[in-house]
Amino acid sequence: MTIHSSSNHPRVKLKHLDHLWFQVTGTLCNLACTHCFNSSGPGVRTFDFLSRETIALELQQAVRLGVREVFFTGGEPFLHKELIEILALSLQQAPTTVLTNGTLINDRLAQQLAEIEKTSRYSLEIRISLDGYTAEMNDRLRGPGVFDKVLEATARLARRGLLPLVTVVRTWPESEELRIIAGFMNALQQSGYNRPRIKILPSLPLGRELTRIENGHHEILLTEEMLRGFDRDLLMCSNSRIVTSHGIWVCPLLVEEPDARLGTSTKDMQPDYELRHRACHTCYQYGTFCQNVSASVEGMPNIE
């Protein structure tokens, strides 16, 4: 927990609900990755599943508010038995992204995903996490056998015309970036994903990852001074909210922080939020990394 009471922390308003997130399977996951930012895992029920009905209602509300994109995360979203129906429902209203570990995507699911993508006028993005380009590198963080399963899943999707966005948490110095990305490209291509799309994410000082990296790191929190001249639109809290089984939270990174709960549904999207967590600093530092690259709004001042 990194709550601080200093009044110097900046407050950010929700400017417009560009992105609505659903923690569709709560914190339940079939893996227990050592760097998970919301400590999801097998049997972890800190947050529970969302029903299709709840999602439909929240979506309806979000569409009225002009929502731009919808994201499904967890836990592992494919543990939800109705996920395909939920994604199809969402795609009728908005471009939709699902963030998955990929291990549950078998031929049947890959086929269903290809079908709902084909019939939608909006893009479906399947974001699959991978943390190494060899089994040894990846499975150390994500568990034994995961690397092979993920590569099989990306190939299954690619065979059906889907190009999953493979997300990789940066755990190497910048000087090694090109070599490491080439390693990922090769591994994915060799397994049958010919046109790999890769997105590098910063590591998040949250959840299990916080415990992992805690030693040697001191706290960095945001201040008003740091945000002077900074484009606040780059912060997720200015454009996103997440629906969980326990209500609506300010952003997907802060679901373990009780003060980041805003109310029971999208109707309770509080106008502003005080940025007093380390994750807020990560968001400030790296910008719009939670979004798909294609949706990013970066760098420039607003047009007045």
Place this chain on the structure above:
Amino acid sequence: MRTRLALLGGTYSNWRALQATLSDIQARSVDSIYCLGDFGAFGPYPDRIFPLLQEAGVQCIQGNYDNSLAGGLEDCQCGYTDPRDNHFAKISYRYTNENTSPQYKSWMGTLPHQLCLEIDGHRLLLCHGSPRKMNEFVWNTTSPDQFLGHLLEEAAADIVCATHTGIKWHRQITSRQHWINVGVLGRPENDGATNVWYTLLQISGAEVTVEFVPVIYDHRALAEDMRKERLPQEFIETILTGWWTTCLEILPHKERANGKF
């Protein structure tokens, strides 16, 4: 009364495509010509664009590339995170920056960020990326109706015309509301054809007509220019084949899947 506008997207230094476009427009009895910014990047001899625009009386607004060049910034503000895309973006920006005369850089700095017009009761807004942000990518398959409606209402516009993404599209959202991406003249739109596109917008009373016009130009001569200027082979390949080879990370899934790389 009928009003007809020619709307040009980013020229990316493709002076040969701009020349072909302007002569095509001459034959079409157009009332005004607008260019929505990003004059440089990607192509050869950036200074050749500006006299063409000025001679044809094209009214221009500023794009992110122009904003960067005029302001002496270090990059084009496209916001790439992929190291390969960044590598090529840097080459392109450095070349354009070094080969654009100071007088044109200053001129770009004087351009408006957007223009508002009123034609037959339709409120038009011309911008580069979106009404709220110059470098916002607004793609067809990641922009649902309710979101476009929100942008239009926030900008108090009935019709928004933008460019920036490199791929043209048009959607009518309600009986009055339109979002038009006018395409670009700078490079082909990742469909395996070598032509580029501009847009004719005709307003006659309540009626709004959008026509995308293909421009076939001497793309082989442009490739030759690019070779002479030692621009990357990857850029030349795009001009010759119609497939994007760089800056691919910005594409949403559907637009990416439609391409070759």
